[in-house]
Amino acid sequence: MTEVMMKPGAVTTEPVLNRSEYEDFLYHEAALLDAWRLDEWLELFVEGATYEVPTAGAPDDADSSESLFYIADDYFRLRHRIKRLNSKQAHSEWPRSKTLHTVTNVRILGAEADGVRVTSNFVTYRTKNDVTHTFVGRHYYVLRKTDDKLCIVSKRSMLDMDNLRPQGRVSIIV
Amino acid sequence: MATLLKAVPEKTGRWVVEDRNKGVFKVAREAFVSDAIFEKERERIFDKCWLYLGHATELKEANDYLTRNVAGRELIFNRDRKGSYNAFFNVCPHRGAMVAREKCGSALGFKCFYHGWAFNNNGKFATRMGEGFYPEDFGKDGSVDLVRVPRLEEYRGFYFINFDEGAVSLEEYLADSREIIDLVADQSPNGMEIIGGGQQYSINANWKLLLENSFDGYHAEDTHATYFEYLSDYIGGAANDDLSAAKVESRAIDLKNGHAVIEGKAPWGRPIARTIPSWGEDGAADIRAARAELEARLGVEKAHRIADGDRNMGIFPSLVINDIMAITIRTFHPVSSGLIHVNAWAMGPVGEPRIQRKRRLDNFLEFLGPGGFATPDDVEALESAHRGYGNAKFAPWNDISRGLLKDQPTNFDEEQMRCFWREWARRMEDQ
Numbered sequence: 001m002t003e004v005m006m007k008p009g010a011v012t013t014e015p016v017l018n019r020s021e022y023e024d025f026l027y028h029e030a031a032l033l034d035a036w037r038l039d040e041w042l043e044l045f046v047e048g049a050t051y052e053v054p055t056a057g058a059p060d061d062a063d064s065s066e067s068l069f070y071i072a073d074d075y076f077r078l079r080h081r082i083k084r085l086n087s088k089q090a091h092s093e094w095p096r097s098k099t100l101h102t103v104t105n106v107r108i109l110g111a112e113a114d115g116v117r118v119t120s121n122f123v124t125y126r127t128k129n130d131v132t133h134t135f136v137g138r139h140y141y142v143l144r145k146t147d148d149k150l151c152i153v154s155k156r157s158m159l160d161m162d163n164l165r166p167q168g169r170v171s172i173i174v
Numbered sequence: 175m176a177t178l179l180k181a182v183p184e185k186t187g188r189w190v191v192e193d194r195n196k197g198v199f200k201v202a203r204e205a206f207v208s209d210a211i212f213e214k215e216r217e218r219i220f221d222k223c224w225l226y227l228g229h230a231t232e233l234k235e236a237n238d239y240l241t242r243n244v245a246g247r248e249l250i251f252n253r254d255r256k257g258s259y260n261a262f263f264n265v266c267p268h269r270g271a272m273v274a275r276e277k278c279g280s281a282l283g284f285k286c287f288y289h290g291w292a293f294n295n296n297g298k299f300a301t302r303m304g305e306g307f308y309p310e311d312f313g314k315d316g317s318v319d320l321v322r323v324p325r326l327e328e329y330r331g332f333y334f335i336n337f338d339e340g341a342v343s344l345e346e347y348l349a350d351s352r353e354i355i356d357l358v359a360d361q362s363p364n365g366m367e368i369i370g371g372g373q374q375y376s377i378n379a380n381w382k383l384l385l386e387n388s389f390d391g392y393h394a395e396d397t398h399a400t401y402f403e404y405l406s407d408y409i410g411g412a413a414n415d416d417l418s419a420a421k422v423e424s425r426a427i428d429l430k431n432g433h434a435v436i437e438g439k440a441p442w443g444r445p446i447a448r449t450i451p452s453w454g455e456d457g458a459a460d461i462r463a464a465r466a467e468l469e470a471r472l473g474v475e476k477a478h479r480i481a482d483g484d485r486n487m488g489i490f491p492s493l494v495i496n497d498i499m500a501i502t503i504r505t506f507h508p509v510s511s512g513l514i515h516v517n518a519w520a521m522g523p524v525g526e527p528r529i530q531r532k533r534r535l536d537n538f539l540e541f542l543g544p545g546g547f548a549t550p551d552d553v554e555a556l557e558s559a560h561r562g563y564g565n566a567k568f569a570p571w572n573d574i575s576r577g578l579l580k581d582q583p584t585n586f587d588e589e590q591m592r593c594f595w596r597e598w599a600r601r602m603e604d605q
C-alpha cells in the first residue's frame with residue numbers, strides 16, 4: 001500500500017498506482033525529451049493540460065494570473081511551443097542542444113478528482129555552444145490513467161535556483 | 175572613407191563613422207569586445223549617466239527595502255520610517271560586509287552580521303559602543319553612516335541613480351523620453367505598478383547588443399518567424415500581413431541625449447486598448463471600457479496614441495521600456511565586455527482585474543522573457559554576434575546604415591540605434 005498524503009476533504013476518484021509505475025512513466029518522459037521526440041512527449045498530455053515554469057525561487061503556490069512566470073502554457077500554447085521547437089527557425093534550439101534529464105526522489109503526494117499528484121526532483125543538463133548549463137528543481141504533476149495509459153493533466157517545474165544566471169533561458173523543456 | 179574603413183579602429187580612435195554623403199553608418203566591432211573600451215565605458219558612461227534603479231511600487235510601504243546590483247555595485251533601495259525613498263551602497267562603513275543580505279523585506283534598520291554595527295533605515299549609525307574603545311563623539315559627524323548613492327531622482331515613479339554628484343537633473347537627462355514614459359504612466363487612473371516576480375537572466379554578449387536588439391524592428395520577421403506563426407494562429411489572421419502594413423506607418427523618433435523610440439502598430443493584442451478575437455466578447459468589452467476611460471481622462475488624441483501605438487524605447491545607456499503586447503521594463507548591467515545581467519519586469523495598472531491581468535501576463539510570456547517564443551532567439555542572436563566579433567581585427571565593422579538618408583526612418587530602419595551610437599561616441603571618443 002502506497003503511503004499517500006491526502007488533502008483534507010479531497011474527493012478521490014483516481015486510483016493510486018504503485019510508485020514504480022509513476023517512476024517508469026517519468027523516466028519514459030525524460031527519455032523522450034532527451035531524444036527530442038517532442039511530438040510523442042506532447043502526446044503524454046491530455047487535451048486541456050497545462051505546463052508551467054514559474055520564475056526561479058517563486059513560492060510553490062505561485063499564480064500565473066498574479067505573478068510573472070517564465071512559462072505558463074495552456075494547451076494551445078503548449079502545442080505551439082512544441083511546433084516551434086520542431087522548427088529549425090527556433091534559433092535558440094537549432095542546432096539542437098543536447099539535454100540530459102534526470103529524475104529522482106519520486107513521491108506520491110495524494111489523489112484528487114482530476115488525478116494523482118506526483119512530485120520528483122530533477123537535474124537537467126543542457127549543452128549548447130560548448131557550454132553545459134544545469135537546471136535543478138522539482139516537478140509537480142497531476143497524472144491520470146486513461147485508456148490504460150498514464151497521461152499528464154498538469155506539469156509545473158519549480159526551479160530551485162536564484163535566477164537564470166548563467167543559464168540565460170528556458171528554451172528547452174526542463 | 176574606403177581607406178578609413180579598412181583601418182583597424184583602435185588606431186584611428188574612432189569607433190563610430192557616419193558619412194551622410196555616402197549614406198553609410200559604421201560601428202567598430204572592437205567597441206563590443208575590447209576590455210579597454212569596457213573600462214572606459216564604466217568611467218565615462220556608467221559612472222556619469224542616470225541608471226534605472228527601480229519603481230516606486232516595488233516599495234509599497236515605509237520601511238520596505240530591496241537589494242539590487244546596478245552596474246556592478248551592490249545597493250539598497252529602501253523607504254525610511256517617514257516613507258522617503260533612499261539609495262545606499264550596501265557596504266558596512268566598518269570593514270565592508272554587506273549590511274542587507276536578503277532580496278527584499280521590511281526593516282527599521284540594518285545590522286551588519288560581521289561585528290554587529292547597526293544603522294537606522296535612513297542610514298544613520300545607530301550602535302552603542304562599549305566605553306573606551308572609540309572616542310566619545312565617534313560617528314557623530316556622519317562618517318560611519320551608510321553611504322548614500324550620490325544622486326537619486328524619480329520621474330513618474332521610475333527611480334534612477336547617478337554615481338556622479340555633478341550630473342544634470344534626471345528630468346533634463348531624460349529629455350524627450352519623458353513624453354514616452356508619460357504614455358505608459360498615464361495608462362491607468364490608479365497609476366501603474368510592477369507586477370510580482372521579475373525575470374533575471376544573463377546573456378553572454380556585450381550590453382550594447384541588447385540595447386540595439388530591444389528596439390530593432392528590422393530583425394522581427396526573420397528572427398521571430400515562429401512567434402508570428404503562433405500569433406497568426408492565435409489571433410486568427412495573418413500576422414505577417416499586418417506586420418508589413420505596420421512598416422509603412424511606423425517611425426523612429428530621436429528623443430535626445432541618446433534616447434530613441436520606435437512607434438508603430440503591430441498585429442498583436444494590447445492589454446490597454448487593442449483586442450484580438452481570441453479574447454472573446456468579454457475581452458472586447460474590457461478594451462472598450464479602457465478606451466472610453468482613456469478618452470474621458472486624457473482626450474481622444476492622446477488616448478489614440480496610447481491605445482493604438484506600440485512603442486520600443488531605449489533610454490541611454492541601459493534601460494528599455496517596451497510598451498508592446500505587454501509592458502516590459504528591462505534594465506541590464508554589464509559584468510564584463512562579454513556578459514550582461516538582465517533584470518526584466520512586467521508593468522500593469524494598479525488594481526487591474528484578475529482576468530485582465532492574466533491576459534496581460536499571457537501576452538508578455540508568449541513573446542518576452544527566457545521562456546517566451548521570441549526572447550530566447552534574441553539571446554541566441556546576440557551571443558552569436560558577440561562570438562562573431564572575435565573576428566574584429568579582420569572583419570572590423572558593423573553596418574547600421576539602413577534608412578540613413580530617409581527624411582523619416584521607420585521602425586524597420588536603424589535610426590534609433592544611430593541615436594544611441596552618436597551619444598555613445600560623443601561620450602567615448604576624444605575629439
Ligand code: FES
Nearest residue numbers: 266268269286289
Ligand atoms: S564589517 Fe560590518 S560590523 Fe564589521
Ligand SMILES: [Fe+2]
Nearest residue numbers: 394397548552
Ligand atoms: Fe527580438
